[in-house]
Amino acid sequence: MTVRTRFAPSPTGFLHIGGARTALFSWAFAKKHGGDFILRIEDTDVARSTPEAVQAILDGMQWLGLDYDEGPFYQMQRMDRYKEVIQTMLVAGTAYHCYSSREELDALREQQMANKQKPRYDGKWRPEVGKTLPTPPAGITPAIRFKNPVDGVVAWDDMVKGRIEIANAELDDLIIARADGTPTYNFCVVVDDSDMGITQVIRGDDHVNNTPRQINMLKALAELDAKIVIPQYAHLSMILGNDGQKLSKRHGAVSVMQYDDDGYLPEAVINYLARLGWSHGDEEVFSKQQFAEWFDLDHITPSAAQFNTEKLNWLNAHYIKQADNAYLVKDITKRLAKLGVTVSEQPALSAVIDLYKERANTLNELAASIAYFYQNPVIDEVAAEKHLTAEIKPILAALTQSLGSIDWQAEAIHHEIEAAVTSNSLKFPKVAMPLRVMLTGIAQSPSIDQVMALLGKDEVLARINSALK
Template sequence: MSTPVRTRFAPSPTGFLHIGGARTALFSWAFARRHGGRFVLRIEDTDVARSTPEAVQAILDGMAWLDLAHDEGPFYQMQRMDRYKEVLKQMLEAGTAYYCYMSPEELEAIREAQRARGEKPRYDGRWRPEPGKVLPEPPAGVQPVVRFCNPADGVVAWDDLVKGHIEIANAEMDDLIIARPDGTPTYNFCVVVDDWDMGITQVIRGDDHVNNTPRQINILKALGAPVPQYAHLSMILGDDGTKLSKRHGAVSVMQYDEDGYLPEAVINYLARLGWSHGDDEVFSREQFVEWFDLDHITPSAAQFNTEKLKWLNAHYIKQRDPALLAADAAKRLGGRGVDLASGPAPAAVVALYRERVNTLVELADALQPYYQSPAIAEELAGQHLTPAALEALESLKARLAVCAWDKAALSAAIKETCTEKGLKMPQVAIPLRVKLLGVTQTPSIDAVLEVLGRERVLVRLG
């Protein structure tokens, strides 16, 4: 591309970084990286009543966890008020904006009358300056808003990089308020000035902003500013086909961290939400950047699939260094008051389970009984720890006290006990699992014994 690429992610800090926002950030970041450009982070915090420092931090934490590093920023709109007011002043002087003294009550009365006539409710341009028009006398004591002089004729059009050609008649739009009575600028105006000042070349954002785009283009043209390219991403639907919302589970990207997902799995999954590269399902961040384009983003809604995310997460857990998985498990179990220092080597236990779990929480759950004697559920005890099973375990314990401590010797000890007691392997192995770990299913029982260690095994067998 001839002009250096500059993209931006511009969240409002009124809540957490959610999956939709994270995908927007990822696509904007990847497009900049793909073209050797710059990725700008901007915090749109003009909604003072709802913006909080905690929400800002949650956004920054989410971006850091996903490793979506910005090249510039974060810029905060509240720190740019002087610049917005400077541009407002220029527009008022140029006649591309004007003061409007209409009260909210007057405006509502006009809209009611329009609705009654079957017309689209809108501002009627009463204070818009036009050649030969005599404006009313400004009422005393009324603080005016500032409105943008939207073109009255023609169309505003753009070739959306996802949705294709879009055009809207200017007559469909009224004169947008760009500054409130107290002088504070409105969202659509701040965005325009920011995109202009920051040299944004591609605006990649959710398609809930499509209606804002023609207004923003008209303001940019009125300022003589370059118009960026726009790419509007379709919404994400939940597993049930309805719009993704809080009731679908994870509210925040950081919830996925808590729930035991790896950031690389989440990145890989987000990349496939509405974008594809042939049939490739699993790919690294580097491959994604190399392949990413806007041509293969689908304009239709993407559907979230929790099972697919779990499958990807399981894939990345299998690839991960056992020492890193052990460190994560230690942190999670530490939060439950479980100390791994006095138990078997965590990496050895992880090696038993990393191919059997979908999340890091499942991994921590599996590790816990290796470091904390389990409370055996009455139902399990009644079903599996029968007198015959306990007698077999007593005989096995005697063998385990003296045999070599390796899988071959441990397996032989269990088989000898089965032969001696006339039992099948599951009739000894399942009670053994229940007694040692409080569960009926584990990896190979000889591997479990080897990792637990002789002393712990003999203590737990009682």
């Protein structure tokens, strides 16, 4: 049997990190087994689903490189199919009409809670052998409920959490179509999974409570169609923030595309998500393709995974170092433009990036740190007060004169700085640090002779003279 997995987000917001990890694990499982990965948009919540949210999901999947083999399928476009299955179930006796009004159900719930009972449907309209049902009230359009088994247990061997068993007596008859004819979430999922031949459902453990109901409905459909196979289930534990609390907006970037905005490479985010609750020995750095080759559900921890921003930054820094400079030039040009910086032909941006790429955790850091090559730097006052002293200024003025007559190469520049250091009985930083402040605005940079070589002679001399004045 061909492995078929699915990612089925609801378009009520952006693609968040938890959803992205679920998509990644579902994608990897399908790729590992030579199967199909399907994207399904569960948009039956009409009030909250938006085209913008759908696009945010598609953008997030594309940015992460999670290519799907089929889809996207939209539940709202499958309404006729759901209604067809409901009619089949009504005829088969596995579903029935329920005429209980909202007011009746609310009153029932309040009474049960007052009696410290679990709120549940009382089965008033459930047909049973020998049971006489009330006369349907006039003017009431009924909802449709699934006739859940009342005896035995529903059980499955969860591929992450192990054996799970729920007594059918704990489950009431859920509504599968509202009075207005709209099918409900749990029912649509069941029809979709059966129609699409899903073999493994990999999803968050907030769906564990839905699984026994869905299995029972799948069993009911399988009695009508022998080709229907109940999938295996794997429920992934939640992701916690750095503080051990459930990941939320207050932890910062929880939207996948926010990580793009914040300067993370998709390769780094994929690599990091792969390690959130899964491991392959001591391997920390690996490609998406390597992950697909290694991935299994046996090495997923059933306990919650904790998000670690420092670890993500470390991975991102690694991928920036490894990134192709031509790719980085295209990306950094856009980020500099957002900072109001226009990249000129000189110095070559690829050379500037090459000088700085090993010093940045994010692409935003990289862009900000090299902006001074293309605009006059804002000199940090504290650094200037510390390093541009009255004693050093005459030495820097003399150095400017000697720099004006040399062949502009890093080695020759270094030689002139060394000469100034030696002739004035100073240590190298005493000259290099004020040069950094005058040329870059701050006291930290890569090798100052390399920075000066890239900036160009005219620009270096102009900035030094301006700072000295």
